[in-house]
Amino acid sequence: MLSAPATIATERAYVRRLKHHAPLQDEDIVALEGRLGRVEIHAPGKDLELAKTQPLFLISGWACLAHSLRDGRRQIIAFLLAGDGVGFDLLTRPQPHIELLALTPLKVRYAQPGSLALNERLGRAFAGAAAEQQTRLVGHLVRLGRQTAYERVAHLLLELHGRLAEIGEARGEGFHLPVKQEVLADALGLSLVHVNRTLQQMRRDGLIDLRGSQVSLLDRPGLELAGDQRA
Amino acid sequence: MLSAPATIATERAYVRRLKHHAPLQDEDIVALEGRLGRVEIHAPGKDLELAKTQPLFLISGWACLAHSLRDGRRQIIAFLLAGDGVGFDLLTRPQPHIELLALTPLKVRYAQPGSLALNERLGRAFAGAAAEQQTRLVGHLVRLGRQTAYERVAHLLLELHGRLAEIGEARGEGFHLPVKQEVLADALGLSLVHVNRTLQQMRRDGLIDLRGSQVSLLDRPGLELAGDQRA
DNA sequence: CGCATGGTTGAGAGGTCTCAAGAAAGGTGG
DNA sequence: CCACCTTTCTTGAGACCTCTCAACCATGCG
Numbered sequence: 001m002l003s004a005p006a007t008i009a010t011e012r013a014y015v016r017r018l019k020h021h022a023p024l025q026d027e028d029i030v031a032l033e034g035r036l037g038r039v040e041i042h043a044p045g046k047d048l049e050l051a052k053t054q055p056l057f058l059i060s061g062w063a064c065l066a067h068s069l070r071d072g073r074r075q076i077i078a079f080l081l082a083g084d085g086v087g088f089d090l091l092t093r094p095q096p097h098i099e100l101l102a103l104t105p106l107k108v109r110y111a112q113p114g115s116l117a118l119n120e121r122l123g124r125a126f127a128g129a130a131a132e133q134q135t136r137l138v139g140h141l142v143r144l145g146r147q148t149a150y151e152r153v154a155h156l157l158l159e160l161h162g163r164l165a166e167i168g169e170a171r172g173e174g175f176h177l178p179v180k181q182e183v184l185a186d187a188l189g190l191s192l193v194h195v196n197r198t199l200q201q202m203r204r205d206g207l208i209d210l211r212g213s214q215v216s217l218l219d220r221p222g223l224e225l226a227g228d229q230r231a
Numbered sequence: 232m233l234s235a236p237a238t239i240a241t242e243r244a245y246v247r248r249l250k251h252h253a254p255l256q257d258e259d260i261v262a263l264e265g266r267l268g269r270v271e272i273h274a275p276g277k278d279l280e281l282a283k284t285q286p287l288f289l290i291s292g293w294a295c296l297a298h299s300l301r302d303g304r305r306q307i308i309a310f311l312l313a314g315d316g317v318g319f320d321l322l323t324r325p326q327p328h329i330e331l332l333a334l335t336p337l338k339v340r341y342a343q344p345g346s347l348a349l350n351e352r353l354g355r356a357f358a359g360a361a362a363e364q365q366t367r368l369v370g371h372l373v374r375l376g377r378q379t380a381y382e383r384v385a386h387l388l389l390e391l392h393g394r395l396a397e398i399g400e401a402r403g404e405g406f407h408l409p410v411k412q413e414v415l416a417d418a419l420g421l422s423l424v425h426v427n428r429t430l431q432q433m434r435r436d437g438l439i440d441l442r443g444s445q446v447s448l449l450d451r452p453g454l455e456l457a458g459d460q461r462a
Numbered sequence: 463c464g465c466a467t468g469g470t471t472g473a474g475a476g477g478t479c480t481c482a483a484g485a486a487a488g489g490t491g492g
Numbered sequence: 493c494c495a496c497c498t499t500t501c502t503t504g505a506g507a508c509c510t511c512t513c514a515a516c517c518a519t520g521c522g
């Protein structure tokens with residue numbers, strides 16, 4: 001029984017995320033849960049087939065939206081973390097040539113088709129989540145268009161840390177980054193090799209610590225100076 | 232009176248755009264028009280202050296959404312053309328650090344605040360327009376992340392021609408591109424100089440003709456080969 | 463005619479890429 | 493627990509793409 005609270009907390013990451021955007025009441029949660037169904041686990045690398053799948057929430061693990069070009073080049077559009085919904089907003093609706101990929105073992109909970117904005121509060125929560133998604137997408141676009149490799153990496157690390165902290169998956173300034181550098185490269189529009197060199201450089205500069213897939217942001221002001229893109 | 236039909240057609244570019252996404256009936260148009268108000272004209276370079284403005288439709292001219300970094304670098308997020316709405320979808324809702332800029336003399340028609348999805352057909356039309364916007368945004372992101380300068384330019388020219396053709400602003404394979412190369416650079420994540428060189432190269436390759444702000448796509452298959460990003 | 467703006471071109475620097483090989487880490491079967 | 497194999501990370505070297513700086517040309521306008 002010791003693990004029960006943790007399990008519940010984990011399985012309700014989506015509740016926590018939605019509550020960030022609107023003050024949900026117990027009845028809202030109950031109503032929402034009533035529309036949720038089976039849980040599935042997918043292996044890393046699995047294509048969840050955005051076009052054919054029902055809406056879902058990520059319970060645990062990392063996923064991404066990706067677009068592949070003919071010649072094998074790939075661009076990752078967005079990272080999806082525990083608590084994120086898929087199929088509720090425009091970005092995660094089926095789009096041509098976009099695939100939804102599991103980056104780690106992925107636990108998802110499917111919802112019944114149709115909107116889950118069952119009342120005004122839930123509606124605002126989903127709208128808020130969609131707006132946040134959209135803001136991140138624009139931030140990603142700016143990264144790719146106008147930032148250097150060093151800036152892109154710093155900016156992405158800050159974003160991921162912030163998102164993970166929100167769902168309780170960061171430990172202080174540290175977090176688990178369970179993706180290959182190749183994935184970071186495909187997200188950042190860089191080559192694998194250059195991502196590696198950039199990480200080395202940030203390590204030498206004392207901005208981060210990196211051992212295995214464990215990252216620590218050693219110098220947050222420095223990282224923000226490097227990566228922040230605000231006007 | 233000879234110019235009247237043309238004027239009406241122009242002023243209703245937004246109707247044409249919406250009809251692309253749902254079969255609107257006359258009553259829908261009437262209802263929509265009932266919610267539209269004053270027309271204003273803004274000078275090129277004008278910041279329309281996304282955060283403070285009412286929703287609006289572009290009647291004529293070009294605008295863009297842009298994000299400026301501290302040091303002056305700028306990334307254009309999206310081009311907005313005649314018929315495009317602003318403030319109806321997530322992308323064109325106020326977002327931090329994003330500004331709405333007139334790129335040419337810009338004629339806009341303001342709408343009353345609140346949703347214009349007055350019935351199910353209009354709702355689908357607006358949703359369709361938002362989805363198209365979103366798809367373009369993702370395409371733009373892939374351009375910036377994984378395409379070369381040459382590919383980016385080709386892809387953007389094809390996109391713009393397609394959009395202009397939809398609203399009757401293309402003449403065959405030609406169209407008017409009323410923006411400085413600096414603007415293209417800020418959209419494509421390139422330097423002004425490199426955009427110029429790339430255009431020269433495409434001209435030498437016989438893909439495009441470019442005189443003044445007049446562009447002709449001389450070799451559409453060639454352009455698509457160069458710029459198309461489909462998997 | 464002269465100025466301002468935007469386009470064009472050259473030259474060299476710098477950032478990022480590709481190719482390639484070696485080191486580290488992780489998993490698996492003996 | 494070790495040996496091996498695979499995967500991932502790391503590093504080097506050189507090529508290539510794109511950038512910056514700078515100058516010059518073309519156009520339009522007062």
